[in-house]
Amino acid sequence: MNDRQIRGSVINGYLKYVEKTWGKDGYEDCCQKTRINDIKIRDGQQYNHDMLLAIIHWISDTHGAARVRQAGKHTVQNLGLLAYIVRFANMDTMLNKAKNLYADAYSFGEVNTTPTERGAEVTMKDVSQIPEDCIGWEGAFEGMLELTHSKGRVLKTKCQLKGDSHCEYDITWK
Ligand SMILES: [Zn+2]
Incomplete structure (x- = not known):
């Protein structure tokens, strides 16, 4: 599965939703459980898609699948590029x-x-x-x-x- 790459902006979108919804504690718990801990995720860089799957699993296991839907929604609404396009x-x-x-x-x-x-x-x-x-x-x-x-x-x-x-x-x- 190592060939599946994803932009950091998507991972950051999900992480932002986690922090917004469950605060610093939730964010830290998520980073710890998913082992994203000390990695600085950069929007334009490529990362292994498994990292995003781990975050999605954390959200689903801890707070239910309905929250994944909201995380997807939040992420698409806060992607810089998309928000720019959508204005027009x-x-x-x-x-x-x-x-x-x-x-x-x-x-x-x-x-x-x-x-x-x-x-x-x-x-x-x-x-x-x-x-x-x-x-x-x-x-x-x-x-x-x-x-x-x-x-x-x-x-x-x-x-x-x-x-x-x-x-x-x-x-x-x-
Ligand atoms: Zn499907």
Whole structure:
């Protein structure tokens, strides 16, 4: 799994959510249990994706899977690059960029979006490794809806971890 790399900005996004939600104590407990302790995570640098999985496990084991959804949402809303783009964008524009934004932050997997009558369908192949990953993505898409002031919902329609060829999310806001 060592070839799975991820940008520090995503790890930092999740860590910021941990600190915001459970304070310094929660943050320190998380860093200790995940052994991130003394590493200074830099936004632009690449890290092993296992580090993010460890944080997601910590959130899920300590506070429940619903919190992973919120962490995903919080992270997408606080990524500097995305927040910058979204100031000039609506949901369509942002999802058009999703494929490239994903590829910039993740060294593995593939994201594709297809417009539908009421929004868009997002497919993610070889992205999620644990069910909590998918929950985090659901939250991330909800975060995008909020960022663009779109009223809508995210529905998970397929899951690679359950035998489908990829994970699929149906996002509607039209
Ligand atoms: Zn899935």
